[in-house]
Each structure stands twice: as C-alpha cells, then as structure tokens.
Amino acid sequence: MALRIEDYAIVGDRGTAALIGRDGSIDWLCLPRFDSPACFAALLGDPDNGRWLLAPAETDGVTATRTYVGDSAVLETTFTTPTGVLVLRDVMPLSDERADLVRTVRCTEGTVAVRHEWVVRFDYGRVRPWVTRQQVAGQEVIVATAGPDKLMLRGPRLPHADDGHHVDDFDLAAGDEMTFSTTWVRSWRDLPEPLPFDDRIEATRAEHERWAGHCREDVPRADLVRRSLLTLRLLTHEETGGIVAAPTTSLPECFGGERNWDYRYCWLRDAALTLESLLAAGYTEEARDWRRWLLRAVAGDPEDLQIMYTVDGGRQLPERELEHLAGYEGSRPVRIGNAAVGQRQTDVLGEVMIALEDARAAGLEETTQSWALQRSLVEELAGHWDEPDNGLWEIRGDPQHFTHSRVMVWVAFDRAIRAVEEHGLDGPVERWRDLREQVRAEVLEKGYDAERGTFTQHYDTRELDASLLNIPLVGFLPGDDERVLGTIRAIEEDLMRDGFLRRYRTQSGVDGLDGDEHPFLACSFWLVSAYARAGRLDDAHDLFERLCDLANDVGLLSEEYDVGNDRMAGNFPQAFSHLTLVQAALSLARAALDRA
Numbered sequence: 063m064a065l066r067i068e069d070y071a072i073v074g075d076r077g078t079a080a081l082i083g084r085d086g087s088i089d090w091l092c093l094p095r096f097d098s099p100a101c102f103a104a105l106l107g108d109p110d111n112g113r114w115l116l117a118p119a120e121t122d123g124v125t126a127t128r129t130y131v132g133d134s135a136v137l138e139t140t141f142t143t144p145t146g147v148l149v150l151r152d153v154m155p156l157s158d159e160r161a162d163l164v165r166t167v168r169c170t171e172g173t174v175a176v177r178h179e180w181v182v183r184f185d186y187g188r189v190r191p192w193v194t195r196q197q198v199a200g201q202e203v204i205v206a207t208a209g210p211d212k213l214m215l216r217g218p219r220l221p222h223a224d225d226g227h228h229v230d231d232f233d234l235a236a237g238d239e240m241t242f243s244t245t246w247v248r249s250w251r252d253l254p255e256p257l258p259f260d261d262r263i264e265a266t267r268a269e270h271e272r273w274a275g276h277c278r279e280d281v282p283r284a285d286l287v288r289r290s291l292l293t294l295r296l297l298t299h300e301e302t303g304g305i306v307a308a309p310t311t312s313l314p315e316c317f318g319g320e321r322n323w324d325y326r327y328c329w330l331r332d333a334a335l336t337l338e339s340l341l342a343a344g345y346t347e348e349a350r351d352w353r354r355w356l357l358r359a360v361a362g363d364p365e366d367l368q369i370m371y372t373v374d375g376g377r378q379l380p381e382r383e384l385e386h387l388a389g390y391e392g393s394r395p396v397r398i399g400n401a402a403v404g405q406r407q408t409d410v411l412g413e414v415m416i417a418l419e420d421a422r423a424a425g426l427e428e429t430t431q432s433w434a435l436q437r438s439l440v441e442e443l444a445g446h447w448d449e450p451d452n453g454l455w456e457i458r459g460d461p462q463h464f465t466h467s468r469v470m471v472w473v474a475f476d477r478a479i480r481a482v483e484e485h486g487l488d489g490p491v492e493r494w495r496d497l498r499e500q501v502r503a504e505v506l507e508k509g510y511d512a513e514r515g516t517f518t519q520h521y522d523t524r525e526l527d528a529s530l531l532n533i534p535l536v537g538f539l540p541g542d543d544e545r546v547l548g549t550i551r552a553i554e555e556d557l558m559r560d561g562f563l564r565r566y567r568t569q570s571g572v573d574g575l576d577g578d579e580h581p582f583l584a585c586s587f588w589l590v591s592a593y594a595r596a597g598r599l600d601d602a603h604d605l606f607e608r609l610c611d612l613a614n615d616v617g618l619l620s621e622e623y624d625v626g627n628d629r630m631a632g633n634f635p636q637a638f639s640h641l642t643l644v645q646a647a648l649s650l651a652r653a654a655l656d657r658a
C-alpha cells in the first residue's frame with residue numbers, strides 16, 4: 063500500500079517529477095514528461111505497478127528524516143537503523159535534455175544492510191517490459207523495453223531478475239557509497255553515455271539555489287515561501303513554459319471515493335495565478351516564458367479558447383479511466399485526461415488579464431501579438447459573459463450564474479480598460495467601460511443576499527462559496543467594505559471545518575458528485591489575505607501560521623487537508639496551495655508595511 067501523501071517528497075527536472083516516499087521508494091514517475099504514462103505507478107496501486115526502492119533492508123527500529131539540500135530540489139533521506147546510518151540522496155539533473163533520476167546511498171555510521179528493488183511497469187503500471195543486460199561504454203547496464211519506452215539502470219552493482227522484479231541485497235559500511243541512475247530514452251534510440259554524476263548533481267543544486275536566492279526575504283515564513291516558489295518552478299516545464307497544476311493524477315479528495323482527477327496539465331487559471339505569485343516575489347523571466355506559452359497555446363480563433371491545455375499547448379486531453387489500477391487507498395476510478403477541458407469557466411480570462419497586467423507592470427513590454435490576443439479574447443468575452451458556466455471549481459452539475467465568475471468578468475474588462483488608460487494600448491474602451499459597469503451592477507444586485515449581508519455562490523442560491531473571498535483581492539470592492547466583511551463572516555459560519563475552509567457545501571449537490579471533501583487549502587490562504595485587507599491582522603497571522611504548520615517535513619502541501627485524521631488529501635504537491643501560500647505571505651508583508 064502507498065504511504066500517506068505527506069510522506070512523499072518531489073524531485074524533478076522541470077520536464078517531469080518523481081514522488082519519493084520516506085521509505086526510499088519512488089512510487090510515481092512519468093517519463094519523459096509530466097503527462098507521459100507512468101513507469102513507476104505504485105502510488106495508485108501496489109509495488110507490482112512499478113517502483114524503485116533503495117532503503118535499509120530491515121524496517122524494524124528504523125527512523126527516517128528528510129530534508130532538501132539547502133534551497134534546492136536535491137532530496138536527502140537519512141535512515142537511522144539499529145546497526146548504522148544510511149543517507150539516500152535523490153536528484154533529477156536540470157537542463158541537460160535528458161531524463162535521468164540519480165540515487166546515491168552512503169553509509170555514514172556502522173553498517174547497514176541495503177535492499178534494492180527496480181520494478182519497471184510501463185503504461186501506468188500495466189506493461190511488463192522485456193529486460194536485458196547490455197554493455198554501454200564498457201559498463202554493464204540493465205535495459206527495460208516496451209513499445210516506445212526504454213529505461214536503463216546503471217550502477218556499480220546491478221540487481222538480479224526475480225519473477226518480474228529486479229532485486230538485490232548488500233551491506234554498506236561507514237564510508238561506502240554507491241550511485242545508481244535510471245535513464246529514459248525512446249526505445250529506438252541508442253543507449254546514452256553515463257552522466258558525469260558529481261558535476262551534474264552539483265550544477266543542479268547550485269542552479270536551484272541561485273534561483274531561490276532572488277526571492278524576497280521580507281515575508282513571514284520566508285523558508286516556506288521559498289520552498290513554495292521552488293515547487294512552482296519544478297512544476298513549470300522548462301522547454302515550453304507551461305505550468306502544470308500538480309505532477310499527479312487521482313490522489314483523492316475523498317478517500318475511497320470518486321473525486322479523483324488528473325492535474326498534470328496547464329490550467330490557464332492555475333498558471334496565471336502561479337505567475338502572479340512568481341512576479342510578486344520578484345521573478346520576471348518566468349512571465350516571459352509563460353506569455354510565450356499562452357500565445358502559442360491559445361493562438362487561433364478566440365472562440366476556441368480552452369480552460370486547459372497540455373504542457374506543449376496541445377488541446378486533446380480526453381478523460382479515461384484506468385481499470386487496472388486499484389487507486390490510492392481504493393479511491394476509484396483512476397483517471398487520466400480531464401473532461402473539464404470542454405467546460406465553460408468564465409473566470410479564466412480575468413485571471414489571465416491580471417497576470418498579464420502584472421507582467422506589464424514588472425517591465426515586460428507588450429508585443430503586437432500579445433496585446434492583440436488580449437483584445438480579441440476580451441472582445442469574445444463581451445459576447446458571452448452573461449451565460450451560465452461551470453465556475454472555477456469545475457462543477458460537473460448544471461452550469462450556474464456563478465458570482466465569482468461574474469466578478470472575474472468584471473476583472474477582465476477592468477484590466478483591459480486599465481491597459482488602455484495606463485499603458486497607452488488601444489481598444490474600444492468606452493464599450494468596455496459600459497460592460498464593466500453593467501457586470502458590476504448585476505453582481506451587486508443578483509449575487510448579493512442583502513438579508514444576510516453576504517455575496518452568494520451563484521445567482522439562484524443562498525449558499526456560499528470561498529471563491530467570494532477574491533472580491534477584495536481583485537479590487538472589485540475594498541477589503542473593509544461592509545458587504546465584504548459580511549461575506550467573510552458568513553463564510554466563516556458556513557464553510558469553516560476544524561479551523562480551515564471548505565470550498566462550498568458539497569451537500570447542496572451543486573457539483574453533481576458523490577461524497578464529501580476536506581478543507582481546500584487555497585481557500586484558507588485566501589481567507590488570510592482577505593483578513594489582512596479587512597484589518598483583522600491577528601486572525602490573518604494566526605490562520606497563516608496554522609496553515610503553514612500543515613506543510614509536511616519538507617515544506618510541501620497537497621490540495622486539501624483531512625483535519626480529523628491529520629493527513630493530506632488530493633493531488634500533491636499542488637500549485638494552487640503553494641501559490642496561495644505565497645500570496646498570503648505577501649499580503650501579510652504588505653499589511654505590515656501599511657501599518658508601519
């Protein structure tokens with residue numbers, strides 16, 4: 063059985079990422095790209111669905127502690143055993159147009175008996191490869207081949223075949239060290255030469271640290287903010303600039319239930335919000351890369367805009383169920399692809415326009431193409447803004463007139479108008495002003511429950527939604543407006559569970575799904591920012607600290623938190639949680655400055 067979600071850590075090369083358990087097992091790895099089929103898929107099944115284990119052979123009396131080396135994505139797991147200490151270092155070298163995962167085991171005290179298991183199953187844990195031993199550069203390697211994929215295991219001591227697994231047991235004494243690597247290559251290509259490991263690992267560590275060194279320090283929990291930014295960077299595809307929502311699929315929002323989704327794609331919403339956080343924390347280059355990605359992805363007729371794409375801007379991500387996987391703790395179906403791709407989510411353009419405005423403010427000049435694209439998307443929205451949609455939560459029930467979606471429509475027109483007024487760009491500003499006023503009037507009339515003094519989830523309900531906390535954050539109303547304060551109070555009353563916020567009440571049936579879900583971390587981080595804008599600074603700091611304490615031992619967050627069972631839920635690590643952590647920290651820093 064897979065470990066608890068918080069017992070995993072991520073290493074990645076900005077093309078893909080692996081999840082490594084505190085037991086030394088790599089239980090999830092899709093090669094060569096985030097959304098490629100997994101070759102290690104034990105996370106969603108069992109060890110026979112593929113994994114790579116390097117760890118003490120005995121588990122009794124063993125403790126494991128983990129850390130990233132400085133501000134890098136090089137992971138170190140230290141196993142203290144009754145006979146000695148073993149340090150496992152995991153890294154995926156950056157920027158070398160290869161896909162290698164490098165693992166070093168080093169005994170630092172006493173003697174440790176080590177277990178090595180290399181179990182490759184292509185196509186999400188389903189296909190047993192053909193495995194051979196071959197010579198490369200005078201060294202014996204193990205090669206696993208099936209269809210388009212070939213994986214090669216290198217190391218000073220190779221495991222032997224045992225009923226479809228490759229296993230080995232050996233002892234290391236203090237001072238002994240062994241380095242193993244798994245390299246992916248297309249099956250028709252030659253096997254690549256060995257990597258100069260020490261150089262590549264050191265260069266990768268130094269590159270992560272150089273990047274993290276530019277992060278703002280004047281924020282609370284600066285260590286977690288840096289780790290969040292590094293994680294967002296790991297989720298950004300280096301070659302294309304696309305940003306995935308998480309590297310996993312189907313880690314459940316409800317254990318044992320059906321709320322299991324594939325997040326290995328680029329949502330315009332999540333990517334735009336990620337960019338806002340990166341820009342606010344001082345990173346501009348990423349904005350340039352993402353804007354180029356956006357221009358390529360949405361190129362064509364604005365009517366064909368999708369709410370998500372693949373990392374290279376592809377439009378096809380049909381949803382399928384993988385029957386052969388048992389699911390994380392039995393949570394089925396396991397899905398790949400995402401049917402939300404075909405939904406109308408009217409909020410998306412507002413988020414994109416904010417991110418592009420922030421990029422402009424950070425000094426990124428518009429190109430002829432980039433502004434023309436924004437203009438045409440805003441014009442397209444002008445013809446459809448008043449239609450019901452699936453909202454930012456991608457509900458699978460009936461489309462509604464979601465208040466948050468309409469607020470973000472207001473944002474889209476507002477930022478387009480500001481581009482003309484403040485940056486001298488051209489556009490039909492009078493028409494946009496009329497539309498902005500029309501949307502605002504509609505939201506205030508139909509999205510507000512005057513009796514209770516709160517905004518509502520959609521126009522035909524008295525239910526609430528945590529997305530309404532964005533009303534002050536995007537500037538629709540000031541943070542201390544009575545209607546905003548009333549909405550915060552109502553959300554606290556209806557959506558707070560065990561001190562953290564749920565997105566909405568699933569019991570209303572709005573999302574068309576069975577089962578319940580846990581507090582959604584991004585919503586609680588929005589509450590921190592909303593408290594800060596409302597002047598409730600003590601509440602803001604208290605909630606921010608409690609949220610930061612939910613991060614695991616290496617500073618990572620999933621999508622939701624099951625407070626009752628003190629465990630993470632949902633895909634992991636999730637961009638939405640990390641980007642809102644950064645936003646909340648920046649809100650607190652801003653509030654402290656305003657007060658000074």
Ligand SMILES: OC[C@H]1O[C@H](O[C@H]2O[C@H](CO)[C@@H](O)[C@H](O)[C@H]2O)[C@H](O)[C@@H](O)[C@@H]1O
Nearest residue numbers: 307323329332400402454455456457638
């Ligand atoms: O909860 C139902 C929906 O869950 C997923 O969407 C969520 O994740 C997205 C990526 O982070 C995020 O953009 C969205 O706001 C979240 O609701 C899933 O992708 C949907 O298919 C599903 O309906």
